[in-house]
Amino acid sequence: APSGAPLPRERQSVPRACTAQEIERFFRCCSLSDLEGAARKVCERVHGHAVYLRGLIEFTNYCTSNCLYCGIRRDNQKVRRFRMDEGQILDAVQQGLSMGFKTFVLQGGEDPRWTVDRICRLVESIKAATRNRVAVTLSCGMKSGDGYRKFADAGADRYLLRFETSDPELHVRLRDGQTLDQRLEALDHIRSAGFQVGSGFMTGLPGELPETRLDNILLCQSLGLDMVGIGPFIPHPDTPLAGQSSQGIELALQGTALLRLALPLAHIPATTAAGSIVQNGRELMILHGANVLMPNMTPEAFKKSYLLYPGKICIEESCARSLADLKESLFDIGRALSFERADAVKLAHWR
Ligand code: 5AD
Ligand code: SF4
Numbered sequence: 001a002p003s004g005a006p007l008p009r010e011r012q013s014v015p016r017a018c019t020a021q022e023i024e025r026f027f028r029c030c031s032l033s034d035l036e037g038a039a040r041k042v043c044e045r046v047h048g049h050a051v052y053l054r055g056l057i058e059f060t061n062y063c064t065s066n067c068l069y070c071g072i073r074r075d076n077q078k079v080r081r082f083r084m085d086e087g088q089i090l091d092a093v094q095q096g097l098s099m100g101f102k103t104f105v106l107q108g109g110e111d112p113r114w115t116v117d118r119i120c121r122l123v124e125s126i127k128a129a130t131r132n133r134v135a136v137t138l139s140c141g142m143k144s145g146d147g148y149r150k151f152a153d154a155g156a157d158r159y160l161l162r163f164e165t166s167d168p169e170l171h172v173r174l175r176d177g178q179t180l181d182q183r184l185e186a187l188d189h190i191r192s193a194g195f196q197v198g199s200g201f202m203t204g205l206p207g208e209l210p211e212t213r214l215d216n217i218l219l220c221q222s223l224g225l226d227m228v229g230i231g232p233f234i235p236h237p238d239t240p241l242a243g244q245s246s247q248g249i250e251l252a253l254q255g256t257a258l259l260r261l262a263l264p265l266a267h268i269p270a271t272t273a274a275g276s277i278v279q280n281g282r283e284l285m286i287l288h289g290a291n292v293l294m295p296n297m298t299p300e301a302f303k304k305s306y307l308l309y310p311g312k313i314c315i316e317e318s319c320a321r322s323l324a325d326l327k328e329s330l331f332d333i334g335r336a337l338s339f340e341r342a343d344a345v346k347l348a349h350w351r
Helices: 019-028 032-047 086-099 118-128 145-154 167-175 180-192 210-222 250-262 270-278 281-287 320-333
Strands: 049-055 055-059 102-107 134-138 158-161 194-204 227-234 334-338
Touching: 019 210, 019 250, 032 049, 032 250, 055 086, 055 210, 086 102, 086 118, 086 320, 102 118, 118 134, 118 145, 158 227, 167 180, 180 194, 194 210, 194 250, 210 250, 227 250, 227 270, 250 281, 270 281, 281 320, 320 334
Parallel strands: 049 334, 055 102, 102 134, 134 158, 158 194, 194 227
Antiparallel strands: none
């Protein structure tokens, strides 16, 4: 039977990260099932049977950006826009806390009403209300270098900013003129501010080449990411990419396995997008090396309007219900949910 606790550290040895050359060879030559086996072994050596939980709160779907793939892009007039206020967000945190969550991810569009200073005060309130017992992860887009420092000073612990694709030309086209270099510079600022850093990409974007897929992995490795979120691109009907086809889940599974081999210690979530294109998508990602789940704790009234892509799962049910289902399906694959805070694993802290 799976146990929530990983093996005691003294019984583990640090798995070596594969080199870029090895990753390239695996990418070109290995079958998905070979990658799956190798990645799962590495993941179990590092994280045992534990799958760490993060409570996701989607606190605003206003966005001044206009990414071509995204359902809440500025120009999508069909979206019913919402922004949660401080009280509603603190309520959601309290509810998560009572269920045992020790990490909250505040995710939102680039909303001018949720200014850097206002988000700072929110982080301080969450830290105070929970007597510093939870980790706060921010995922609210591009800010100035100064902005990230203010977030860190306010007590935020982690920051997520996907680079979305490593192909510079595709990046600028899909992200409404923003360059990959600007995105990478932001990640630099995030690191300098002292955050545990998360990034990642979508798989199967229209215009992506096989080379892009390899480069996505190598870029994550060279950024030395603490957390990597990836998921399949799912065309949204009310975006300019409406007519494009979805490439299915395989590329995301291949990406997950290669990431685990490239970054053995990283926290890699089994993402909602994966669970939205196939019914057992998140379980499959865990079998391919993912070790984190992010149940959605956004209040029911709002989460229906946070549709980056169509077919999103868990919007009809409560967080408690999703959690009970996840617990069961993880048990079936030999894993156990863990409420540990699970900060970034640094080699220096290994033993
Ligand atoms: N399909 C899949 N993932 C998407 N995201 C945005 N739009 C889509 C889509 N149509 C992802 C982006 C973003 C994350 C929050 O959601 O990678 O960073
Ligand atoms: Fe805004 Fe993020 Fe969607 Fe781009 S992907 S439009 S920045 S919410």
